[in-house]
Each structure stands twice: as structure tokens, then as C-alpha cells.
Amino acid sequence: MSSSLPHKIAVLVFIKNDRGEHLLLLRAKPPNLGSWSPIGGKLETAAGESPFECAARETAEETGLIVGTEDLHLFAMISEKAYEGGAHWLLFLFECKRPIDRLPPPMPEGRFAFFSREQIDGLHLPETDRSALWPLYDRHRQHFVALRADCHPGHPLKITIEQITPDRKVGDGSAYTPNNS
Numbered sequence: 001m002s003s004s005l006p007h008k009i010a011v012l013v014f015i016k017n018d019r020g021e022h023l024l025l026l027r028a029k030p031p032n033l034g035s036w037s038p039i040g041g042k043l044e045t046a047a048g049e050s051p052f053e054c055a056a057r058e059t060a061e062e063t064g065l066i067v068g069t070e071d072l073h074l075f076a077m078i079s080e081k082a083y084e085g086g087a088h089w090l091l092f093l094f095e096c097k098r099p100i101d102r103l104p105p106p107m108p109e110g111r112f113a114f115f116s117r118e119q120i121d122g123l124h125l126p127e128t129d130r131s132a133l134w135p136l137y138d139r140h141r142q143h144f145v146a147l148r149a150d151c152h153p154g155h156p157l158k159i160t161i162e163q164i165t166p167d168r169k170v171g172d173g174s175a176y177t178p179n180n181s
Helices: 051-063 127-140
Strands: 007-014 024-029 039-042 072-083 087-096 110-115 143-152 157-166
Touching: 007 051, 039 051, 051 072, 051 087, 072 127, 087 127, 127 143, 127 157
Parallel strands: 007 087, 072 143
Antiparallel strands: 007 039, 024 110, 072 087, 143 157
16 A cells, blocks of 8 residues: 555755756666656755755755855645655655756766757656656746655556646845744
């Protein structure tokens, strides 16, 4: 039963170079062994790390690109049930607003390459990346979208969008006032 699977929290960071090509990692370890995907990693939950802090840390560790949380835009949250039959995942997807100027060297997790968006469709990608992540990136990277994906092995992938929030410009008159009562 999938309810007994561990729950993992991770980030993925979509980074481009100055030519608009996406930096992808050919994964040398599970999950997604042998597939191309954006960089990322698990939150350090024992340290109370936020998804933004994790995305900045993983970007520095995996690519050498130093970014602050202000350089990141959270555009999606995905809950994957029973991914590869091994765990439930809660993923936070970020677009890095700062371009990377060089190809990072290979590391234990895999090797890097740059690809145009059109080339990515022809690569070996994880099924959820092809069905959900890249279409989300294409349509919603300026906004925010939350979805869930039922990834139980042996069943068709089922994706449900739970919310899409339109992009709000700074100074559009909207405000947030915390309730301090």
C-alpha cells in the first residue's frame, strides 16, 4: 500500500545560459537513473531548511553558481504519489533568474549538458518530467501552479491540477497583511 511509503521533499531548479539553453543533468543515480533532468536535491529538513534555501544551496553545490533566494522564482509544487513505487515526493520547482556562464564539471550524481527547449523533447526524460514538469514550465513558469501526480507503478500516470495562480506584478495594488492576533 502506498500510504506506508516514505515522504520525501525536494527541489528542482531550471537554469539557463545566456543563449537561453537549459542546463540538464544526466543522472547517474536513482531516482531517474539514466534520464536528463534539471538540477535539484532533497531539503535538509532536520536543519529546518526552506525550499528556497534548498534551491540556492543545491544550485551552488551542483553548478557552482551562487544565487540568493531573490534569484529564484517558485513556479510549481508537485505531490507525486508512489513515484517509482519507492516514495511519495513533494517537489518545489524553481526557475533561476540568473544565467549560468559555463558548463559545470561532472559530479557523482551525473554529467551536465546544455539543450534548447526543442532538443529537450527528444531526450530520455522521466515520464513525469515529460508529462508534467516541462509542460508546466512552458505554460506556467511566470505564475504558480500546484498539482498532484498519481505515479503508482502499473497504472497510467494521472495528473490533477489543484490550483493555478495568475502572475501579479509588483505594485499592482495587492497587499498582504499578516494577522498578528
